[in-house]
Amino acid sequence: MDELKLRNVHLQQVQNQIRHRTDGLSSSSLVLRRGQPFTILIGYDGRPFDPLKDKLVFRIVLGPQSVEIPVSMSGNPSLSQWSAVLERSVLDPNAGRTQAVSLFSPASSSVGVYTLQLRVETRGTIKTHVLGQFTLLCNPWCQADSVFLPSEDLRDEYIRNDFGLLFKGSPGNVVSRPWSFGQYEKGILDICMKLLELSPQSQADTRRDLQNRSSPVYISRVISAMVNCQDDKGVLMGNWSGKYSDGVNPSTWSGSADILRMWAERHFSPVKYGQCWVFAAVMCTVMRVLGIPTRVITNFNSAHDTNMNMVIEEYYSEMGEKLSIGRDSVWNFHVWVESWMKRPDLDGGYDGWQVLDPTPQEMSAGTYRCGPAAVKAVHEQKVSAPYDVPFVYAEVNADVRRMIIKDGRILATSVDKDSVGALICTKRPGAMLMQDVTSEYKTEDRRSFSSDVRGGGDTPRNFARSGEGANGRAPQGVRVSLQLLKAPVVGENLSFNVIITNNEAMPKLLRKHVNAQNKEFNRNPTGTFWEAHDDMKIGPRETVTVKHEISFNKYMLNEAMEDCLVNLSVVIEDVNSQERVLASEEFNISSPHLNIQIQNEHSVIINTQQVATISFTNPFSVAVSGDLIVVGSGLLEEKVQTRLTIQPRETMRRAIRFIPTMTGVKMLHASLELTNPSTVLRGFKTVTVQAA
Template sequence: MDKLTGDCAQRSSKCQVDFQFAKNNKEHRTDEISTKRLIVRRGQIFNIKVNFTDGSNPEITTFRLIFETGPDPKKSNGTQVVVPFTKSINVKRWSGIISSSTSSEWCLAISPSPTAKIGYHRLTLQHIDDQHVKYYIGNFVVLFNPWCSEDEVFLNSDSQRDEYVMNETGIIYVGSSDYINHVAWNFGQFEEDILDICLKILDNTPLYLKNPSKALATRGYPVYIARLVSAMVNSSDDRGVLQGRWHSPYDKGVYPGIWNGSIAILRKWNNDGCRAVRYGQCWVFAGVACTVLRCLGIPTRVVTNFDSAHDADANLTIDSYYDVEGDRTGESNDSIWNFHVWNECWMTRNDLRLGNDGWQVVDATPQEESDGIYCCGPAPVKAIKEGDMDMKYDVPFVFAEVNAHCVEWLVFGNGTKMRMDMNVSRVGHCTSTKRCGSDEREDVTGHYKYSDGSIQETEVFERANRIQNIPPPVKTLGLTLTAEKPIYNGKSVAITLVVSNKTSKKKVCELSFWAKKRKYHGPSENTCVKKHKQEITIAPNEEKIIPVKVDYKEYGRFPDMYNLMKLISLVTDVSTKDSAFAIKDITLINPPLTIKVLNEPVVQFKNVLVEISFLNTFPETLKNCVMTLEGAGLIEGGKEIRFKDVVPNEATKVNCDFVPYKSGLKKLLVDFDCDKLQDVKGSLNITVKSR
């Protein structure tokens, strides 16, 4: 259908309409998007004035309201709704009243149904008896309404609505369960063009392109909208927004860590004719999905699951196969991600049995197909915790991400396999989201699973049919691997291996240790940063401590965006061939960025000067240095600053100015990149006073 325009250019010449944009949009909490066009929420009244300029004096009782959406409006699929004027508003359906009138002007109060289809709508006044007599009133947009108790996305908390619908910035947690890091993200859902782009995404789904009427029939249901967004934010099987890539080269796009927010991604997709933007990874997919869902009015937050299982064969077990050099053999597509990021959306699940309302997992990262397409969810968090595997959508996959058992296998040169270890509690830790109303981390692991070893956990395992697990063999050797914290990028990493002899006989063992670069989503690279082997003798019932160090000169040869290493150790009894295995992922901590405003107070439409500083803690000069800044309401489209090389132990300062164009609490996001470092993130909350 025709796109919405601020002045309703296609309005009939028979009447003039005052949509009271500023007043209505403020009452509907959409004035941050625009005050030049009408954007309303379901189940809430808006008011307009119609002045008849054709000299007629229409009788109130002879006209009705017609609301239409889509290219071929029909009553049968709800894309055309015909409403007579009534004496009072019925907020449970489309309704309208004439609140006052004169000989040439009507004041109308209109309420969209709390189940109305979201998107562009046309409003027409039509004569009841002579349908050729009509007044085209204009276009407006309808969004979901978390403030309306009759809407399926109703969220009964002002603070949570402020956070999960209205907040244009957020925090996404990354790193590892041992060292939880975070990056600020610019959602920017209230930039005016973003609304049209989000609705354009819905109009580019395969079903809509093939059969718009059928697609529009479900556009009032948040369950299906969330599922569509999950599918359309990735481009695996449609005209989606982002193409995923988890390894170099990124020469046909940008590496995912460069992004600070969703705005640039969505605009690029829109401006490039709906061609996928290159490239994204899980936190980028989740950030963009959060923008789209919040923009449409669905309460949404970003959630990170650390030590997240990817159960490719759906058997609730993650099998990892290693050769005698510590390399994965590729016999399984299962993996464990250092972290994986998805979204939670708040909604009622009228399509499921009672008890499944509330937060729903929606994951836009393309991992496995669901009903033939790459999407995931919405999966009720309550169903995941209870192991209710029959609940729609994709509960078994998400259940495995937080609960799967992990089995490590050693593959010998002749192809024989030996199970080295089984861990029933390695996955699903420190599940994190930004706390409502603050920049602190909230741990929501307890929403997804019962505590290890509890009676409830056992019951859930049985309900999820997890009786397949075989008890691990009795071990005569023990092996633990720890890294001294904190672990700073640019410094040596101190590691301690402890081998224990659990028998009454002396053992002579071969100990192997490998440090490998690692991607956050599971696979370690073939390049081995460090390899250490030695023969050790352990007295009966004793422990032997072996220190190992990985120097910067060893791992610094391979800089990347992840700052992750996988540490692997294997100890084998030379005589009996009994073995023990230990594995650990570590995160290298980047030097922090310090950001401060130099000319407070910050005032809307007035120049602001900020200073960004950091200390080079690396033993090498940092070259090709660039800072990238962005922030909703602060900087239109972002800003890039290149500056001189930074020598070891030098503290450098970079100044930048910009003119904020919106008032209120805003967040400035900074990304620093150079030849030795990628994606060093920083952020600063800035309160912008109205001019």
């Protein structure tokens, strides 16, 4: 009788990836999720397979470690270790005999690229066959996996969705910024796996690193460090100088795939340049690829507390100019990610969303990374919990102590307990809208903290927002506030009121100093672009409103930015008492939007040409020029780029043809980077692609 001879092995890549929900991830090899069986077909010639005389043994290899898996004839797969079960035998007259085998990986398996081998033992003959490689990812669909997320809608949003919104600007004028996470783009899966392989942990001790990759807590700390290049061969170099001539202005990126591909193509040299939203968006892509549910979070008025005393000190001159003194700062917004996972390293109750921040701000255990910090630990003020909870806690809860100084002497002090962490938000699942998650981080009354949470006990604690107090005392004779008259838009003048109230029953002579400074989102402003100083009289118990207007040519920037940020402040001095009171406001000036319309948008069919029309009416009094760039993962194979000049009040229209290659909801994103004025305009449109 003929010997049993192995003819071929079919890994059933398409069928297995559909069942494992990895379809769409680009790889030449099989992509699987742990804790879930996958089926392969073994074709053989000769006599029938005899389970009493023949033996099949799979060998799973990951780096220097391996495990052998004898194929059992029947029974259920083991949940705690790799196992293989013989499923069925089929005789095809044309193709010979085929044996189906189900292999099962435990939900605690390490994430990585495995090699699959098969040893066939028949009547004294032993032959080993290399079947190929497969990539194993975390599995949020598996209850036994530590990243299990119980909602199908949330799994679709935080794993499978390949586009989203990032939020920038200021709490009173939030700007939504479209972003393509691009996890289905060609080569991105393999690049994300390379990120793990090139980490310092893997380079120093490969065996230990691979063992630790069973834990999403460990993986997330590795990725948090590898997205920046401060300590390793990381993806992005940060730059907040405003000078980007030797790289890419962070404001011009529209997706993660271009950045990750550029990193790989340049032999893993850092890509120039990133800022917080770029770091966070790239990390979101990598984590979703690895199977860890992740979302991007924006914290408006985010404190960077370097000395960990929970107090951010800001200094103003008597003329109302904000001064660059001290290391602490409040960023107008800061962007990080949250990833969903269990925290077996903590004392129960801290599973769920964890803050991870790849922007290189401060070191964590000697490396520029942050987290995972349990959001619940931040909310409950459990600052002793690893990792980096005190730093995140300060970002959303620190006090701001504002001081007016002259010749090294403090003239007035006020403390603001409300502005830091004023709004914390993310994209709403299933919609291109904002979701407010502030309450997940902050208690309604955070002033009941125990004294060990907040250092610097000698810092004045009285609340004095918008100039309602000075010298650490309750409001005295004069009160001042600022009021924007309309939402600021690039190209228009800024209009605002200074509102002054005399609280006393006697007239006063006042000096008013109003100051406006351009600023970047993560630092104190430098240089005044507009100011106004005058004396005024105010009657007893009188309230006076003074209107000011700043022309566009006073605040326009030289470097292209998505939104211009302004620090506006006013100092009122009582000439007789020399008491001073300060009001300040930081706000963004948003850019006009591009409009996108899809022809027959309710009948967009896969692999069928569609047409989108992008339009923009120039609101400026001068002609503007710039590059129009259109991208869309799953819609456009390559980005479309066109040079445009648009006359004053002219409406530009451009037709873009695209052929969808994936079904589901996709996003078309257009950006127009103008050179005069220097600003970036954006627009986006979601498209539901239907099967043919």
